[in-house]
Amino acid sequence: MPADVTFPLPAPYGPGAVTARYQRLGAGSPLLLLHGIGHHWQAWEPVLPALAERHEVIAVDLPGFGASPALPPGVPYGLDTVVPLLGRLCAALGIERPHVAGNSLGGLLALGLGKAGLAASVTALAPAGFWTEAERRYAYAVLGGMRVGARLLPQPAVERLARTRIGRAGLVSTIYARPGRRDAAAAAAETRALREATGFEPTLSAGRGLRFSGDLAALPVTVAWGSRDRILLRRQGVRALHELPDARLVRLPGCGHVPMSDDPGLVSRVILETCERAERWDAPAGRAAEHGPATF
Template identity: 65%
Template sequence: MSATLSFPVPTPHGPQEATLSYARVGAGEPLVLLHGIGHHRQAWDPVVDILATEREVIAVDLPGFGASPALPEGLPYDLATTHAVLGGFCSALGLDRPHVAGNSLGGLLALELGRQGHVRSVTALSPAGFWSESERRYAFGVLAGMRATARRLPLPLVERLSRTALGRTALTSTIYARPGRRSPADVVAETLALAHAEGFAETLRAGRDVLFTDDVPGIPVTIAWGSRDRLLIPRQGARAKRVIPGARLVRLPGCGHVPMNDDPALVARVLLDGSRPQPSSAASTSLSTVAL
């Protein structure tokens, strides 16, 4: 069910209250889902019902995105602050070292939670932070362009475009390999989420100097990359494997940057497998496809 939660967050100026919107469903070990920049928790909807057969699934709107309000004035949208907010959120919900999975920005945040030992496992889908400088500039330029377009388009035009496969392709082909599969209502909702995301500009600005360079030892880590990711190109997965040599690196054939809609069954399998103990052979796994 959809809900909101307010909780204290430690800051250099003392505790401040943050509020996050989230949805919680299913039973089993808890699995927290984190979306990418400009998106919202509904990005996970194609896989939630599958995951909920084995996990208690908590899909979160990050601060300043979706239905979550902006951070308190003066708090930066950087990695450290968002990490503290997510830690406070998990504590307030009574989640003791949950599994965590994230896409893009959410994947980076999931890895940071894993690096600091706050979660049981990490599954990162096309995580940010493994780019070269030219790749980062390209991705940030594309994201800024998508945001500008979403803010410019009048709602009646977005609704009209969403009714056809060609229109859905025009609106979402940057992040989906199979945009025609996205429902009209979902396309409208995520276009509005991108246009209205209060935290977008500051989050993008804070990401300019971000690189993930530390190992994540002691817990299962899965890094998965869509073979048709047009935003963060798949060769970044090989870099991620070099940084985190014990990670299982998985190829998602035919999937784009946000793969949950392109192949829900495959992505759900990757997430469930990623939150199980990994065999010792996983550390030596190269870029491969999960067998279904």
């Protein structure tokens, strides 16, 4: 069952504390899962069984999303604040340098944790932060339209729409290439999560002008992109590889922006392979072999 964890704010925003909702299951080396903007930890449900067979999996509602309360007034939602917060969350849960997988906003945060030395490996699924300004504006327009639509629809109407394949396509086809694979309860719940996300606008505001850069050569990094991503276009994956030349770039055929539901088996394999690479990471020859040319 999901639980809550409370941990202190980082300097200079303390004293004070933040509470986050998380789901924890499985056994093995820890694997932290971070969802995208407007979503919640349940986005990872399609891949949780496979991941939990090999790892202790912790799927988190980011501050201001899902069941996690908003950050206290005056605390920004930028990378420089949320990454240290996630480090403190891990400490409160008794885990150190977990493997981290994230999608979209979560992918950007996963890379931030890797850059800060707080991750053993990073799998970033369609991470934010590798856009041109025009691509960022396009993504923000799409996300803003989704948010408006979710807020205009009362929950009873959402639940009625979610009961049919056509209705589910109307609700979630922007983020899924195969919306019919989402069941009615999941589609209705994530539409509600988008409508009620108190961190949505502050997170978008914090992302203006953001371009990720940093040296992550000290750990295994995989960047994966769905071939049918309608929010962050897949050419941004090639740009990510230029910024992260030691990373592995993987194409996810037939997947949309949130690929965990579109192809759970493929996404699980990509994450697990990245975690396994961390176990062989000490040998320089092994690193060179791991980082051969990627097909995209």
